Amino acid sequence: MTEQLPAWTATVLGYPRTGADREAKKALEALWAGRADLASTERALAGVRAATVRRLNSLGLPAHDASIPSAFSAYDQVLDAAVAVGAVPPRFADVVGEDGRVDLAGYSTIARGRGADAPLEMTKWFDTNYHYLVPEIGPGTAFRFADDRGVREFSEALADGFLTRPVVVGPVTFLLLAKAAGGSPEGFAPISRLDDLLGAYEDLLTAYAAAGAEWVQLDEPALVSDSATAGVEGLAGLVRAAYDRLAAVEGRPRLLVATPYGDPGELLEPLAATAVEGLALDLVRGDVPARPELLTGKTVVGGVVDGHNVWRADLVAALARLRTLEGPAARVVAGTSTSLLHVPHDVTRETALDERLRGWLAFADQKVSEVVVLGRALGDAAAVREELSASARARADRTGAPGVVRPEVRERLAALTPEAFHRSDYAVRRLAQEEALGLPALPTTTIGSFPQTAEIRRARAAWTRGDLDQGAYEEFLRAEIDRVVALQEELGLDVVVHGEPERNDMVQYFAEQLDGFAVTAHGWVQSYGSRCVRPPILWGDVVRPAPITVPWSTYTASRTPKPVKGMLTGPVTILAWSFVRDDQPLGDTARQVALALRDEVADLEAAGIGVVQVDEPALRELLPLRTGDQPAYLDWSVGSFRLATAGAGDATQIHTHLCYSEFGEVIDAIDGLDADVTSIEAARSRMEVLDDIARAGFARGIGPGVYDIHSPRVPSTEEIAGLLRAAVASVPARQVWVNPDCGLKTRGYAETTESLRNLVEAARTVRAELPVPAAAS
Numbered sequence: 089m090t091e092q093l094p095a096w097t098a099t100v101l102g103y104p105r106t107g108a109d110r111e112a113k114k115a116l117e118a119l120w121a122g123r124a125d126l127a128s129t130e131r132a133l134a135g136v137r138a139a140t141v142r143r144l145n146s147l148g149l150p151a152h153d154a155s156i157p158s159a160f161s162a163y164d165q166v167l168d169a170a171v172a173v174g175a176v177p178p179r180f181a182d183v184v185g186e187d188g189r190v191d192l193a194g195y196s197t198i199a200r201g202r203g204a205d206a207p208l209e210m211t212k213w214f215d216t217n218y219h220y221l222v223p224e225i226g227p228g229t230a231f232r233f234a235d236d237r238g239v240r241e242f243s244e245a246l247a248d249g250f251l252t253r254p255v256v257v258g259p260v261t262f263l264l265l266a267k268a269a270g271g272s273p274e275g276f277a278p279i280s281r282l283d284d285l286l287g288a289y290e291d292l293l294t295a296y297a298a299a300g301a302e303w304v305q306l307d308e309p310a311l312v313s314d315s316a317t318a319g320v321e322g323l324a325g326l327v328r329a330a331y332d333r334l335a336a337v338e339g340r341p342r343l344l345v346a347t348p349y350g351d352p353g354e355l356l357e358p359l360a361a362t363a364v365e366g367l368a369l370d371l372v373r374g375d376v377p378a379r380p381e382l383l384t385g386k387t388v389v390g391g392v393v394d395g396h397n398v399w400r401a402d403l404v405a406a407l408a409r410l411r412t413l414e415g416p417a418a419r420v421v422a423g424t425s426t427s428l429l430h431v432p433h434d435v436t437r438e439t440a441l442d443e444r445l446r447g448w449l450a451f452a453d454q455k456v457s458e459v460v461v462l463g464r465a466l467g468d469a470a471a472v473r474e475e476l477s478a479s480a481r482a483r484a485d486r487t488g489a490p491g492v493v494r495p496e497v498r499e500r501l502a503a504l505t506p507e508a509f510h511r512s513d514y515a516v517r518r519l520a521q522e523e524a525l526g527l528p529a530l531p532t533t534t535i536g537s538f539p540q541t542a543e544i545r546r547a548r549a550a551w552t553r554g555d556l557d558q559g560a561y562e563e564f565l566r567a568e569i570d571r572v573v574a575l576q577e578e579l580g581l582d583v584v585v586h587g588e589p590e591r592n593d594m595v596q597y598f599a600e601q602l603d604g605f606a607v608t609a610h611g612w613v614q615s616y617g618s619r620c621v622r623p624p625i626l627w628g629d630v631v632r633p634a635p636i637t638v639p640w641s642t643y644t645a646s647r648t649p650k651p652v653k654g655m656l657t658g659p660v661t662i663l664a665w666s667f668v669r670d671d672q673p674l675g676d677t678a679r680q681v682a683l684a685l686r687d688e689v690a691d692l693e694a695a696g697i698g699v700v701q702v703d704e705p706a707l708r709e710l711l712p713l714r715t716g717d718q719p720a721y722l723d724w725s726v727g728s729f730r731l732a733t734a735g736a737g738d739a740t741q742i743h744t745h746l747c748y749s750e751f752g753e754v755i756d757a758i759d760g761l762d763a764d765v766t767s768i769e770a771a772r773s774r775m776e777v778l779d780d781i782a783r784a785g786f787a788r789g790i791g792p793g794v795y796d797i798h799s800p801r802v803p804s805t806e807e808i809a810g811l812l813r814a815a816v817a818s819v820p821a822r823q824v825w826v827n828p829d830c831g832l833k834t835r836g837y838a839e840t841t842e843s844l845r846n847l848v849e850a851a852r853t854v855r856a857e858l859p860v861p862a863a864a865s
């Protein structure tokens with residue numbers, strides 16, 4: 089490795105994969121629906137890859153120096169790594185070909201499941217709204233370099249004239265993110281298989297070298313997360329040994345090891361002590377190393393352009409940061425902090441956005457231009473003087489723009505007293521609510537959304553285009569609500585919802601109705617697999633010009649004598665799933681959103697809606713990766729939820745919904761929300777999470793999800809009744825609610841109707857088994 093390093097000066101760690109017009113999403117969904125065959129789907133995905141490489145090149149990343157990443161994935165990069173190293177769970181062994189390859193059909197099967205074969209579990213990727221598939225690793229998992237899809241994609245780009253830099257999830261992160269396969273011995277940890285896994289990575293590197301790769305990027309984000317590394321003894325030694333071994337592979341490509349999403353802290357040292365040629369550091373969330381000499385002799389990608397947010401970078405400050413790396417590093421490369429996976433493609437397409445706002449923004453393509461400018465600036469700052477001052481002007485322009493600061497919002501926040509964050513004692517509220525609602529024991533309800541049918545999407549698309557007028561669209565939605573209410577009455581659900589047909593997305597919908605937010609037309613970002621979201625941009629002070637959900641909820645209440653549950657998205661989730669202004673603390677922004685929601689709760693209450701659910705599925709997502717940063721976060725996040733809800737009277741029942749079950753870390757926070765009823769995911773753990781809840785002394789209502797809505801599978805009455813019996817064995821029956829584990833929007837009506845029928849039936853069965861005092865309470 090003594091020859092001249094290729095002269096790259098700028099790079100990005102990854103790029104969006106859905107395609108500028110969601111071509112990959114549409115191609116995959118067509119394959120799954122049986123509307124397309126494998127060959128045409130592969131061609132469509134290859135088209136997205138080719139367009140990406142050309143785009144990155146036209147934006148200024150050279151074609152031949154490995155600064156363009158090859159970071160495509162048809163579904164998920166962690167699944168790609170699992171398939172590459174032969175870690176396919178035994179229940180899917182039949183999808184692996186004789187040559188070790190897995191075709192797109194088999195790959196989709198592992199991701200989405202098949203009949204009784206559950207898919208790989210899906211969970212959040214660090215502190216983002218991206219979800220990865222969790223590898224299942226056991227003592228007997230036979231690692232080998234099995235599927236060479238990544239190598240073929242590299243060769244495809246090379247044949248097209250581009251020498252790219254393949255990107256693969258690194259071996260340490262792969263195992264730290266994996267879970268023990270079913271049947272593993274008690275206490276088995278996937279990371280104990282590191283040595284065996286490295287053999288597969290050695291062969292993978294050799295294959296990339298044979299195909300002509302000069303650099304390979306290995307992503308090791310787990311090194312920045314306390315929860316990913318918790319309980320692993322001697323991790324520094326493992327990191328050192330792993331990369332010593334990979335660095336010793338004969339004839340291998342150069343290695344760039346990336347630690348996005350934070351700061352690797354003490355784990356930088358063992359990594360830097362190995363012979364890997366490159367390190368990519370996140371200098372937005374992380375810091376320039378306290379011991380710069382660790383970087384001696386390395387190529388260092390300084391991640392100074394935020395891959396998480398859409399604001400134009402402060403290029404002058406970014407350049408200054410990069411310069412601090414220049415002494416020790418052999419070469420400094422301007423880069424992004426993370427992959428650009430989390431931001432939309434191109435802001436210039438957003439012609440409906442206010443022009444002034446558009447001038448403040450950088451989506452993926454604009455961020456590529458930013459790193460290219462910084463790369464040039466490292467050589468000769470004078471050559472890019474104009475670009476540097478334009479970036480400074482754009483940032484300065486935000487400060488004084490109308491709407492960024494609204495004195496009435498600031499004054500209202502400043503005048504808040506502690507009472508605004510507190511309700512009466514739960515015991516008092518409980519009595520008032522029992523009287524007001526008159527619900528049976530084990531009350532049944534849903535999480536809010538009913539299936540978003542093609543018909544609903546079509547109607548909304550027609551209304552957005554102007555082909556359907558406002559009146560006709562609203563009439564369509566009222567008819568939809570009528571159907572959803574009639575269905576719930578027929579099924580016998582106790583607390584009725586309106587089904588959320590008017591919402592394109594639970595965050596975007598609210599953003600569209602609040603001042604201070606902007607929404608995009610093309611700004612799609614992958615959330616998981618083929619599913620995408622358009623995160624709104626929260627740029628100014630937040631004001632609610634008019635009630636948002638009140639007309640829909642009151643219409644619903646007019647159609648049924650049963651209690652109706654109003655549906656709001658909470659302040660933390662609205663922040664988590666938006667691109668949020670970076671000119672003030674998140675807590676201040678969250679409290680502004682909370683005040684708007686507080687007014688909405690008050691209006692719902694005044695309109696006679698006695699139950700209001702404020703969803704906070706992202707409460708866990710924004711939890712800082714370093715434990716030391718967590719208390720401050722929990723303080724402002726819990727506080728903003730309380731500010732949104734504490735204006736409700738005693739008789740108004742506040743629900744919240746959190747759609748995950750790993751909340752050991754946030755159980756106190758959930759308690760702190762002080763909601764009257766909290767619904768959570770619990771079916772997959774067979775209600776075991778309720779033991780934690782009981783141990784924590786949680787005394788309010790709890791709705792453990794009794795079936796997994798992520799799959800079309802219909803749970804039987806007996807199965808649900810079994811789960812409910814387990815629930816009432818750990819938690820007093822008078823606390824227990826019966827509901828699915830999340831909203832039904834991604835499901836179809838056939839399985840939804842059947843599943844809910846069984847849910848109601850199971851609740852009746854177990855209700856009848858309860859001792860009389862509980863049933864009467």
Ligand SMILES: Nc1nc2c(c(=O)[nH]1)N[C@@H](CNc1ccc(C(=O)N[C@@H](CCC(=O)N[C@@H](CCC(=O)N[C@@H](CCC(=O)O)C(=O)O)C(=O)O)C(=O)O)cc1)CN2
Nearest residue numbers: 217545546548549592593594595615618619620621665834
């Ligand atoms: N923001 C957010 N994050 C979240 C969740 C969530 O609900 N929202 N849930 C969790 C899981 N993540 C999810 C993310 C996306 C979807 C999802 O269903 N996305 C839809 C798009 C939802 C949407 O914005 N729909 C719009 C636009 C739909 C659309 O594509 N319309 C067509 C036209 C349709 C037609 O003419 O028939 C088009 O624009 O081309 C609408 O309904 O109005 C998709 O990818 O398909 C589900 C779960 C965690 N994170």
Ligand code: MET
Nearest residue numbers: 535536537703705831832
């Ligand atoms: C991702 S949490 C979803 C909650 C929302 N109320 C729904 O039912 O869709």
Ligand SMILES: [Zn+2]
Nearest residue numbers: 705747830831
């Ligand atoms: Zn949910």
